[in-house]
Amino acid sequence: MNVPAEGVEVAGENNQPVSENKEExxxxxxxxxxxxPLDDKETSEQVLELQELEEALSxxxxxxPSVQNKIIKHVLRLDEFPPSxxxxxxxxxxxxxxxxxxxxxxxxxxxxxxxxxLCPLNECKVQKSxxxxxxxxxxxxxxxxxxxxxxxxxxxxxxxxxxEPPTDPPKYLYxxxxxxxxxxxxxxDFAILLCSILLGAGYNAYCVSGYAVKxxxxxxxxxxxxxxIGTRKQKSQSAKKTPKSKYSVKPPKNLNSSFxxxxxxxxxxxxxxxxxxxxxELEQEQPPPDPLHGxxxxxxxxxxxxxxEIPENFFIDPLTxxxxxxxxxxxxxxxxxxxxxxxxxxxxxxxxxxxxxxFDLDDNVKWECILPTxxxxxxEEVDEEGDHEEPRIFEMPSSWVRKxxxxxxxxxxxxxGGRKVIKYKKAKLEKFSPYMMSDGLTMRLxxxxxxxxxxxxxxxxxxxxxxxxxxERKLKKETGxxxxxxxxxxxxxxxxxxYLTMVPGAERQMDFYSQARTDGLASRVELSSEMxxxxxxxxxxxxxxxxxxxxxxxxxxxxxxETNSKPILKIIQRFHHNHEKAANDDIAEKAFLxxxxxxxxxxxxxxxxxxxPRKDFFRPFISGxxxxxxxNFSPNLMISFQVNSMEKPVKNLLLYELLTNLLExxxxxxxxxxxxxxxVQSILALRSQEELESKLTISVYDTxxxxxxxxxxxxxxxxxxxERLHSAEKELxxxxxxxxxxxxPKNINFKMAQQLKEDCLSDLKRRLIDxxxxxxxxxxxETQELLKKQQWYxxxxxxxxxxxxxxxxxxxxxxxxxxxxxELRLNRHKEQAPKKYLALEEKLRxxxxxAEYLSK
Numbered sequence: 061m062n063v064p065a066e067g068v069e070v071a072g073e074n075n076q077p078v079s080e081n082k083e084e085x086x087x088x089x090x091x092x093x094x095x096x097p098l099d100d101k102e103t104s105e106q107v108l109e110l111q112e113l114e115e116a117l118s119x120x121x122x123x124x125p126s127v128q129n130k131i132i133k134h135v136l137r138l139d140e141f142p143p144s145x146x147x148x149x150x151x152x153x154x155x156x157x158x159x160x161x162x163x164x165x166x167x168x169x170x171x172x173x174x175x176x177x178l179c180p181l182n183e184c185k186v187q188k189s190x191x192x193x194x195x196x197x198x199x200x201x202x203x204x205x206x207x208x209x210x211x212x213x214x215x216x217x218x219x220x221x222x223x224e225p226p227t228d229p230p231k232y233l234y235x236x237x238x239x240x241x242x243x244x245x246x247x248x249d250f251a252i253l254l255c256s257i258l259l260g261a262g263y264n265a266y267c268v269s270g271y272a273v274k275x276x277x278x279x280x281x282x283x284x285x286x287x288x289i290g291t292r293k294q295k296s297q298s299a300k301k302t303p304k305s306k307y308s309v310k311p312p313k314n315l316n317s318s319f320x321x322x323x324x325x326x327x328x329x330x331x332x333x334x335x336x337x338x339x340x341e342l343e344q345e346q347p348p349p350d351p352l353h354g355x356x357x358x359x360x361x362x363x364x365x366x367x368x369e370i371p372e373n374f375f376i377d378p379l380t381x382x383x384x385x386x387x388x389x390x391x392x393x394x395x396x397x398x399x400x401x402x403x404x405x406x407x408x409x410x411x412x413x414x415x416x417x418x419f420d421l422d423d424n425v426k427w428e429c430i431l432p433t434x435x436x437x438x439x440e441e442v443d444e445e446g447d448h449e450e451p452r453i454f455e456m457p458s459s460w461v462r463k464x465x466x467x468x469x470x471x472x473x474x475x476x477g478g479r480k481v482i483k484y485k486k487a488k489l490e491k492f493s494p495y496m497m498s499d500g501l502t503m504r505l506x507x508x509x510x511x512x513x514x515x516x517x518x519x520x521x522x523x524x525x526x527x528x529x530x531x532e533r534k535l536k537k538e539t540g541x542x543x544x545x546x547x548x549x550x551x552x553x554x555x556x557x558x559y560l561t562m563v564p565g566a567e568r569q570m571d572f573y574s575q576a577r578t579d580g581l582a583s584r585v586e587l588s589s590e591m592x593x594x595x596x597x598x599x600x601x602x603x604x605x606x607x608x609x610x611x612x613x614x615x616x617x618x619x620x621x622e623t624n625s626k627p628i629l630k631i632i633q634r635f636h637h638n639h640e641k642a643a644n645d646d647i648a649e650k651a652f653l654x655x656x657x658x659x660x661x662x663x664x665x666x667x668x669x670x671x672x673p674r675k676d677f678f679r680p681f682i683s684g685x686x687x688x689x690x691x692n693f694s695p696n697l698m699i700s701f702q703v704n705s706m707e708k709p710v711k712n713l714l715l716y717e718l719l720t721n722l723l724e725x726x727x728x729x730x731x732x733x734x735x736x737x738x739x740v741q742s743i744l745a746l747r748s749q750e751e752l753e754s755k756l757t758i759s760v761y762d763t764x765x766x767x768x769x770x771x772x773x774x775x776x777x778x779x780x781x782x783e784r785l786h787s788a789e790k791e792l793x794x795x796x797x798x799x800x801x802x803x804x805p806k807n808i809n810f811k812m813a814q815q816l817k818e819d820c821l822s823d824l825k826r827r828l829i830d831x832x833x834x835x836x837x838x839x840x841x842e843t844q845e846l847l848k849k850q851q852w853y854x855x856x857x858x859x860x861x862x863x864x865x866x867x868x869x870x871x872x873x874x875x876x877x878x879x880x881x882x883e884l885r886l887n888r889h890k891e892q893a894p895k896k897y898l899a900l901e902e903k904l905r906x907x908x909x910x911a912e913y914l915s916k
Contacts, residue, residue, distance in 0.1 A: 136183050136184075136238075138184055141183070141184055142462065144460040144461075145182060145183065145184045145186065145235070145460065146184045146186055147186065148186065148187070148188075149457060151457045152188075152189070152192070152457045152460075155189060155454075155456065155457060156179060156187065156189070158430065158431075158454070159178050159179055159189065159403075159430060162178075162430050163175075163176065163178060166405065173395070174228070174229075174357075174395065175229075176269075176395065176396055176405070177190060177229040177230075177233075177248070177269055177396070178190060178403070180229075180230060180231055180232055180233040181231060181232050181233070182232070182233065182234060182235060182460075183232070183234045183235065183238050188233070188460055189403075189456070189457070190233065190252075190267070190398055190403070191398050191399065191400055191401065191402065191403055191456050192400070192456065192457055192458070192459050192460050192461075193233055193235065193236075193252055193459070193460075193461060194252060194255055194256050194259065194267070194398075194399060194400040194459060194461075195235075195236065195256050195400070195459040195461040195463070195464060196256055196259035196260040196400060197256050197257060197259075197260040197463065197464040198260035198261060199257060199260070199261075199464075199466055201466075201468075201471050203471070204257060204261065205261060206261075207258060207261070207263055207363060207368075207376065207383075208381070208383070210254060210257045210258055210261065211254060211361075211376050211378065211381035211382075211383075212381045213381075213471070213474065214250055214253055214254045214257070214378055214381065215250070215378060215379060215380055215381035216381070216474050216475050216480055216491065217240075217243060217470070217474060217475070217476070218239065218243055218244060218245055218249070218250060218253070218476075219243055219244040219245075219476055220244075220245075220246070220247070220250070220278075220279045220379050221244055221245060221246050222246070222277070222278060223246055223247070223277070223357060226277060226352060226355075226356045226357065227352060227355045227356060227357060228357060229248065229269060229357050229359075230246055230248055233248060233249070233252070234249060235460075235461040235462065236249075236252060236253040236256055236461055236464050237461060237462040237463070237464055237465070239252075239253055240253070240464065240466065240470075243476050244476075246359075247277065247358055247359045247360070247378065247379055248267075248269075248359040250359070250378035250379055251267045251268070251359040251360055251361050251378045252267060253378075253464075254361050254376065254378045255267045255361050255399070256464060257464070258361065258363065259399065259400060261368070262367055262368050263363055263367055263368050263370070264363065264364040264365075264366055264367045264370075265361055265362065265363050265364075265399065266361065266362040266363075266364070266397045266398060266399045267359060267360075267361060267362075267397060267398055267399070268359065268360050268361065268362045268375070268394055268396075268397045269357070269359050269394075269395050269396050269397065270357075270358060270359075270360075270391065270392070270393050270394040270395050270396075270406075270410075270414075271354055271355065271356060271357060271358060271391075271392040271393040271395075271410075272356060272358035272360070272390055272391050272392055273350070273353070273356070273390045273392065274347070274350045274352070274353070274356060275347065275390070276358055276360075276377055276379070276380075276390050276391075277356045277357075277358045279379040279380060281380060281482060281483065281484050281485075282483045282484065282485060283347060283485050284484055284485055285484065285485055286484035286485070286487040286489060286505065286507075287382070288489065288503075288505050288520075289487060289505070289507065353392075354392050354393070358391075359378075360375055360376060360377050360378060360391070361375065361376040361378055362374075362375060362376075362386075362397060362419065363375075363376060364419060373386050373419050374386060375388065375391060386414055386417065386419065387413075387414060387415045388413075388414070389413055389415075391413060391414045392410070392413050392414075393410035393413065393414070394406045394408075394410060394414060394417065400456065400459065401431075401455075401456050402429050402430065402431050402456065403429065403430040403431070404421055404427045404428065404429045404430075405427065405428040405429075405430075406426075406427065407425065407426050407427060407428055408426050431454045431455070431456060432454065469764070472493065472494055472495075473493045474491075474493055475491055475492070475493055478492060478493035478496040479491065479492055479493070479496070483513070485511070486507060486508045486509070486510070486511060486513065487505060487506065487507045487508065487513075488505070488506045488508075488513060489503070489504070489505050489506075490503065490504040490505075490506075491503050492504075494524060494525060495525065495756065495758075495765060498754060499523065499526075499754035500523040500524055500525050500526045500530075500754060500756050501521055501522070501523055502522050502523060502524045503521070503522040504519065504520070504521045504522075505519070505520040505521075506518075506519050506520075507519075507520075516537045517536070517537060517538070518534065518535065518536050518537065519534075519535045519537070520532065520533070520534045520535075521533045521534075525756045525757050525758070526754065526755075526756060526757070527750075527755040527756065527757050528546070528550065528747075528750040528754075528755075529546045529547040529548070529549045529550050530544060530545075530546055530750075531545050531546060531547045532544070532545040533545075539560075540560055541558060541559070541560060542558070542559055542560070543556060543557070543558045544556060544557045544558075548573055548576065552572075552739070552742075552743055552746075553572045553573040553574075553576035553577045554570060554571075554572060554573075554743065555571040555572050555573050556569075556570070556571040557569075557570050557571075557743075557747070558570075562744050562747065562748055563744075564740065564741050564744055565586075565588075566586075567586060567587055567588065568585075568586050568740075569583065569584070569585045569586070570583065570584045570585075570586075570740070570743070571583045572584070574595070574596040574597065575596075575597075579595065579598070580595045580596050580597050580598040581593060581594075581595055582594045582595060582596045584736065584740070586740065589608060589609045589610070589611075589626075590606065590607065590608055590609065591606075591607040591609070591733070591736065591737075592604070592605070592606050592607075593605045593606075593607075593736065600635070601635040601636040601637070601638050602633055602634070602635055603634060603635065603636050604632075604633070604634040605631065605632065605633050605634075605729075605732075606630075606631070606632040606633075607628060607630070607631050607632075607733050608628075608629045608630040608631075609626035609627065609628060609629060610626060610627040610628075610629045610655070611626070611627075612626045612627065628654055628730060628733060629653075629654055629655040630651065630652065630653055630654060630655065631650075631651075631652040631654070631726070631729045631730070631733065632649065632650070632651045632652075633649065633650040633651075633652075633729065634648065634649045634650075635647055635648055635649070635650075637664045643663065643664040643665060643666045643669075644663050644664070644666065644673050644703070644704075644707075645663070646663060646664045647661055647662070647663055647664075648662050648663055648664045648672065649661070649662040650722070650725065652722075652725075652726045652729060654726075657678060657679035658676060658677065658678055658679065659676070659677040659679070659719075659722050659726070660674065660675070660676050660677075661674065661675040661676075661677075661722075662674050663675075665703075666703075669703050671701075671703055672703070673700075673701060673702055673703055674700070674701045675698060675699070675700045675701075675718075676698065676699040676700070677697060677698050677719055677722065678697045678698070680692050680693055680694075680697050680719065691716070691719060691720055691723065693712070693715070693716045693719060695712060695715070697719070698715055698719070795816060795820070795907070795909070798816050798819045798820060798823075799816070801819070802815065802816070808909055808910070808913070809913075810913045813909075813910045813913035813914055814913070814914075816904075816910065817901075817904050817910065817914060820900060820904060821897065821900065821901060821904075824896065824897060824900050825897065828889075828893045828896065828897070831889060832886065832889055832890065832893070835882055835885055835886045835889060836886060838882055839879065839882040839883060839886060842875060842878050842879045842882065843879060845875065846872065846875045846876070846879065849868065849871060849872070849875070850872075853868050
């Protein structure tokens with residue numbers, strides 16, 4: 061963190077800021093609590109300034125500015141930090157001497173290269189090695205066990221501060237605990253925090269200091285594709301032209317259509333125009349030339365292959381949390397890299413960026429390290445005859461940084477202020493902390509048609525912790541079509557819902573979790589006059605149903621018994637083949653042509669058949685009424701087509717049974733359609749109610765938000781407090797009121813002891829008798845009231861209504877219950893009274909103040 065650039069102050073022991081520039085410090089330092097009090101004139105001036113400030117603040121609109129662009133000024137006190145922040149150990153000082161020697165040699169050999177970041181100042185303005193600034197830490201959260209989870213958390217949790225100047229590494233490098241406290245830092249602070257977490261998680265991670273393009277250094281993703289947008293892969297098919305030979309066989313006459321060829325040429329021309337338009341658009345979207353290209357300093361993380369099953373090396377940009385290949389063109393060069401054990405200098409040519417670089421840190425030709433490893437010492441040791449010295453191995457001191465601690469609340473809050481906005485190419489991504497929005501919104505992605513982000517194309521929203529299990533919502537602005545996706549767990553097993561409006565009767569499509577429904581419904585599509593349903597894994601092999609509706613007749617006068625459903629004109633049902641039946645006997649399609657009074661059956665085809673068998677039934681006349689309907693069947697009501705003419709015709713009895721079954725199936729199909737319409741209306745009403753009152757589910761382990769758990773914890777604390785008060789009451793002196801009657805003597809004689817005993821026992825006896833009399837009086841009162849009620853019932857029994865009799869019986873039941881309880885309490889009191897009397901007498905005898913007189 062760049063202290064002078066961002067205005068972060070460090071206060072000393074006497075609350076005085078420590079600064080190298082005295083004039084700047086006097087302008088920037090805040091008024092501390094330990095400063096001298098101001099006089100009356102200064103106080104009045106401050107009051108006027110505060111009033112002016114309040115008036116100015118009242119004119120500011122309520123919408124807060126963007127959190128991630130806000131740099132907060134902090135004041136640090138030296139007494140807040142442990143000694144490791146304010147002083148160096150002897151081992152650290154010896155390492156500093158070695159590092160200084162290495163720096164002088166490096167500056168002498170490579171005067172054109174920029175100075176290395178080796179021992180910057182920390183928040184207490186004490187030099188510390190960058191290697192010891194890393195503190196490997198394993199966080200006990202599932203999202204920090206993988207590299208992408210760690211990178212995503214660091215990029216979301218911190219606010220980026222640009223380097224000042226952008227061409228030099230920072231002079232100050234704060235500890236990760238301080239960076240987490242302020243939630244802001246430079247790219248070096250981001251990288252050190254991320255590398256510390258990755259090292260704790262078991263990755264072979266390194267901090268890299270080098271150069272990158274302007275967009276990476278400034279966390280500008282406005283020209284990058286949003287990773288949450290699904291891109292379709294377009295395969296370009298190019299026709300390969302083979303060279304013609306002079307002696308080749310002449311091709312046959314071209315019989316292709318010239319019209320089709322012309323259409324193909326027009327299509328190819330349109331594709332070329334689209335490609336040219338895309339190229340022009342890409343050229344327009346290219347950023348302007350950067351005058352500091354190749355000079356901007358950046359810090360990122362390198363993860364080497366090997367540990368945690370990492371197959372190949374890759375970079376992680378800590379500002380965005382994205383991974384890149386080590387040959388990515390946006391990384392322009394590497395100066396050095398380090399971990400918590402050593403520091404390496406890059407000796408490779410970076411004219412082509414990082415494309416040709418290798419990251420074999422054991423190669424001393426390409427990487428030069430500060431601390432020699434054990435292998436290097438063994439190579440350099442002199443092993444003469446009779447003289448053998450053990451190699452001297454240098455180790456990096458332990459980290460001076462305090463333990464990195466992140467609370468569960470910070471993990472859940474994630475973004476500073478609970479909200480973060482990221483601008484991508486033709487898109488804007490908004491992230492929200494869980495439970496921050498009342499509807500459970502956690503992320504919103506808005507895509508635009510133009511690069512200026514003025515015309516909205518689509519809005520996608522992601523939700524969590526919703527009681528209605530809503531997971532994602534997608535709205536297309538041009539068509540107004542909304543698509544909602546749900547997680548499993550709803551009572552209606554709704555999986556997705558695509559609609560224009562929530563009004564019943566409009567076009568919509570509903571998908572369901574078929575395994576969670578008894579009818580196996582997988583999808584339902586509603587059009588203006590049609591409804592299509594698909595099914596899965598049904599025992600009757602039904603997989604598709606198509607319903608055609610007619611126009612609803614309008615009546616000037618409402619007809620009794622009329623429903624809101626449209627008249628049904630046709631119902632078509634299709635079935636899978638049941639292999640237990642013959643194909644010619646297994647129905648493939650049922651068509652109930654209700655408007656034509658016909659039923660069509662189509663059977664499955666055999667393997668060697670082209671045309672399936674069919675049967676057409678005309679609706680017969682049904683007599684006998686609704687209770688005992690009789691189907692008047694005749695062979696003229698059926699027309700059949702048999703593929704095999706050798707088959708015997710079906711008997712009339714079987715045809716009659718088939719027709720009666722079809723009529724029953726038609727009634728069931730109509731009822732199913734009505735149930736489907738009612739289910740759609742109930743789902744729409746439920747969804748409207750759920751959107752009006754968006755309720756969120758709270759885990760029982762979330763004690764901060766779970767009201768039941770909070771009330772339970774408060775009840776437990778209240779019970780503990782009552783128990784403490786009760787125990788304190790028990791410890792009170794029961795002889796105090798009687799001692800006051802005797803003048804509260806310091807010493808008690810025999811006569812006083814006898815008097816105290818008699819007074820205590822008589823007082824207890826009186827209270828026991830009073831309690832028994834009170835219970836007895838209540839018992840007698842309840843008994844008398846019950847007798848009076850019974851007498852009143854006997855007198856008015858013949859003229860009482862049903863309600864009066866029910867009230868009398870309920871009163872008698874309650875009165876008997878109260879009498880029974882009072883009787884139990886009285887009997888129990890009579891049993892406990894002698895025991896209490898004897899217990900008090902024993903307590904008096906054992907009391908140390910009365911023991912010597914009452915034991916005689």
